[in-house]
Amino acid sequence: MQIPKRDAAVHNGDGSIEALIYLAQTSVVDLLALSPPGWGGNLLRGLMNSVLIAVGSFSIGIVIGIGGAFGKLYGGPVTKDLLGLYTTLVRAIPELVLILLLYFAGTDLINRLLEVLGYQRIDINGLVAGICVLGIVQGAYSTEVIRGAILSIPQGQIEAARAYGMSPGLMLRRVTLPAMLPFAIPGLANLWLIATKDTALLAIVGFNELTQETRTAASTTKAYFTFFLAAGALYLLLTLFSNVIIARVERWARRGVYMETH
Amino acid sequence: MSERAAGSVINASARASLWLQPHRIVLIAIGVALVICAALFMRWDWVKDYYWLALQGIWRTLWILAVTVVLGFMLAVPIGLVQVTGPRWLSWPAYWFCTVIRGTPLLLQLWFLYYGLGSLFPQYPWIRESFLWPYLRQAWPYAVLSLTLSYAAYEGEVMRGAFAGVARGQLETARAFGMSRWKVFRRIWLPQATYRALPTIAGETVLQLKATPLVATITVVDIYAVASRVRQTTFIVYEPLLLLAVVYLCITGILVFAFRKLEARIPNRLG
Numbered sequence: 001m002q003i004p005k006r007d008a009a010v011h012n013g014d015g016s017i018e019a020l021i022y023l024a025q026t027s028v029v030d031l032l033a034l035s036p037p038g039w040g041g042n043l044l045r046g047l048m049n050s051v052l053i054a055v056g057s058f059s060i061g062i063v064i065g066i067g068g069a070f071g072k073l074y075g076g077p078v079t080k081d082l083l084g085l086y087t088t089l090v091r092a093i094p095e096l097v098l099i100l101l102l103y104f105a106g107t108d109l110i111n112r113l114l115e116v117l118g119y120q121r122i123d124i125n126g127l128v129a130g131i132c133v134l135g136i137v138q139g140a141y142s143t144e145v146i147r148g149a150i151l152s153i154p155q156g157q158i159e160a161a162r163a164y165g166m167s168p169g170l171m172l173r174r175v176t177l178p179a180m181l182p183f184a185i186p187g188l189a190n191l192w193l194i195a196t197k198d199t200a201l202l203a204i205v206g207f208n209e210l211t212q213e214t215r216t217a218a219s220t221t222k223a224y225f226t227f228f229l230a231a232g233a234l235y236l237l238l239t240l241f242s243n244v245i246i247a248r249v250e251r252w253a254r255r256g257v258y259m260e261t262h
Numbered sequence: 263m264s265e266r267a268a269g270s271v272i273n274a275s276a277r278a279s280l281w282l283q284p285h286r287i288v289l290i291a292i293g294v295a296l297v298i299c300a301a302l303f304m305r306w307d308w309v310k311d312y313y314w315l316a317l318q319g320i321w322r323t324l325w326i327l328a329v330t331v332v333l334g335f336m337l338a339v340p341i342g343l344v345q346v347t348g349p350r351w352l353s354w355p356a357y358w359f360c361t362v363i364r365g366t367p368l369l370l371q372l373w374f375l376y377y378g379l380g381s382l383f384p385q386y387p388w389i390r391e392s393f394l395w396p397y398l399r400q401a402w403p404y405a406v407l408s409l410t411l412s413y414a415a416y417e418g419e420v421m422r423g424a425f426a427g428v429a430r431g432q433l434e435t436a437r438a439f440g441m442s443r444w445k446v447f448r449r450i451w452l453p454q455a456t457y458r459a460l461p462t463i464a465g466e467t468v469l470q471l472k473a474t475p476l477v478a479t480i481t482v483v484d485i486y487a488v489a490s491r492v493r494q495t496t497f498i499v500y501e502p503l504l505l506l507a508v509v510y511l512c513i514t515g516i517l518v519f520a521f522r523k524l525e526a527r528i529p530n531r532l533g
Contacts, residue, residue, distance in 0.1 A: 092514040094472040200367035224381045228374035239365035
């Protein structure tokens with residue numbers, strides 16, 4: 001691609017004044033336009049990726065959380081200790097370090113395993129790796145949230161379910177999970193908001209979610225201010241929209257439950 | 263008092279026996295074996311070249327943590343207070359400050375301040391000529407600013423709840439004793455709210471520690487940046503990351519321990 005003369009001056013570094021004039025000429029609307037000369041489409045694609053990662057990792061986190069909570073409450077001593085180790089370690093080490101460790105170690109281990117089993121090495125999709133890594137992080141937090149929620153269920157309800165002769169699986173499905181939901185939802189809602197924001201950390205391993213797309217757009221056009229503001233607005237909209245949904249879900253989960261107000 | 267002492271003795275012995283259950287001993291043995299394996303079979307020869315840089319990195323991490331927590335808390339108190347008692351023109355901006363900061367990723371805020379504001383500043387000659395310019399050209403003021411704002415927003419929300427949670431009767435009693443409003447705040451309201459919020463503050467401080475490695479992305483050389491540098495120059499992937507995890511674990515452990523000691527000093531009959 002040929003660089004126009006004015007741009008060449010910008011790239012030389014001595015043309016900061018020209019760069020400013022250039023910036024003033026390309027308006028915010030042009031920069032954020034959805035079609036290719038603008039970068040709006042890229043930002044929205046990044047947002048989609050972020051939401052996808054957040055949904056995926058939050059779901060994995062909840063599955064791990066339910067398993068972990070039951071392991072911690074009803075498991076054997078070794079299970080309890082190992083789960084305690086998992087939640088403590090994950091909650092004490094920065095997500096950034098965990099992402100790097102799990103990202104490198106995880107892909108490395110899977111490839112070595114494949115080689116041992118006689119398969120070819122595979123390139124692990126950044127999206128899948130990101131979802132798994134954040135899911136493991138989320139799992140540690142949701143284990144604690146769900147454990148606390150299960151402990152808040154009035155003991156009589158679980159005893160009654162046992163007295164009816166329910167199998168553990170049926171009891172889980174019919175009593176424990178629905179009864180713990182109102183207690184778990186504030187914590188889980190918080191975790192969802194954390195999940196949406198933690199997706200930004202994947203920018204550091206070079207995954208094209210919203211923050212990384214923003215950075216690319218900003219460093220290409222030099223309009224850092226505009227793009228970071230726009231991305232901030234997108235994240236904020238996501239949070240506010242989530243809050244509305246969360247309020248509805250909470251009302252739904254609490255239907256028919258009498259809860260003492262503190 | 264003696265009952266309490268006896269209780270703590272029983273507690274201590276019970277705790278010791280908890281650690282010495284058979285499965286715990288096996289787990290500890292496995293853990294020790296793993297550590298010995300790691301020490302023997304992994305590459306640690308880079309440590310002697312980098313330990314000084316690493317110590318400086320740890321120092322910088324701790325320093326950023328301490329400064330941002332203290333400044334953030336000082337900012338969080340008014341933010342929480344005006345939302346409970348302040349006039350609308352103060353409480354409304356405080357509410358939106360908390361919402362916006364808590365609703366966007368810290369990494370984005372950091373990059374917004376560093377790249378966004380940082381790219382605007384040089385355009386104004388009066389900023390370039392001001393005495394602040396030597397600082398504004400460096401990365402750490404942006405790191406400290408964004409971490410402080412983030413901590414202030416999260417902690418402001420906590421303090422709002424804590425201020426609202428202090429029993430009304432206490433404040434009315436203090437007023438009835440003839441204390442001025444400022445004195446009521448200083449002697450009753452703030453201490454009680456802080457006591458209530460202390461467990462949450464401890465949690466937020468650990469979260470703040472976990473947020474500090476983000477500053478490495480804007481060229482502040484904290485311990486995380488040192489580990490990345492080792493990885494990039496020597497191509498050793500796991501060892502620096504593992505050591506980094508251990509460093510953060512230790513700092514977290516110390517923080518949790520310190521806050522637990524602090525909490526134990528608080529009179530536990532709050533009304």
